[in-house]
Amino acid sequence: xxxxxQNKISRLLQKELxxxxxxQTKSMKGVLVSVSAVRISxxxxxxxxxxxxxxxxxxxxxxxxxxxxxxxxxxxxxxRVRHQLRIIPELKFFVDDSLDYIERIDSLLK
Numbered sequence: 001x002x003x004x005x006q007n008k009i010s011r012l013l014q015k016e017l018x019x020x021x022x023x024q025t026k027s028m029k030g031v032l033v034s035v036s037a038v039r040i041s042x043x044x045x046x047x048x049x050x051x052x053x054x055x056x057x058x059x060x061x062x063x064x065x066x067x068x069x070x071x072x073x074x075x076x077x078x079x080r081v082r083h084q085l086r087i088i089p090e091l092k093f094f095v096d097d098s099l100d101y102i103e104r105i106d107s108l109l110k
Contacts, residue, residue: 003042009085010038013047016080020073021051031058036096040089047089050096059095066093 002010014035021033032054039048051066053059066073070091078088 002039006040006042006044009044010040010047012081012084013040013049013077013089014038016077017049017073019080020076030055031062033062036098044085044087045089047091049091049093051093052096052099056097056100059097063093063095 014037017038018035021035025031025033034052035049036052037050039050040046051063053062070093074088074091077091081088
């Protein structure tokens with residue numbers, strides 16, 4: 001169960017990371033990256049970021065690229081939230097494949 005503070009920080013991180021990815025993916029035609037969820041640890045030191053990537057075939061390639069550039073993303077995030085947070089959490093990125101899972105279940109039911 002997440003506390004109110006964890007929920008507020010998760011929403012703040014989700015909004016700011018969405019803006020960062022929107023700016024970074026403008027140059028990439030046909031690729032859409034959205035932040036579907038952010039889960040933060042109780043001590044506010046680690047944030048698990050779930051990304052929804054379209055097209056899903058490029059998901060693993062983009063996650064690898066994002067994890068390679070994690071320090072610059074964390075720096076950009078720190079510049080954006082430096083007045084709200086004392087410590088910027090360590091970021092870990094994962095693919096959110098829930099839409100693919102739902103689509104597969106629908107196809108199986110048909």
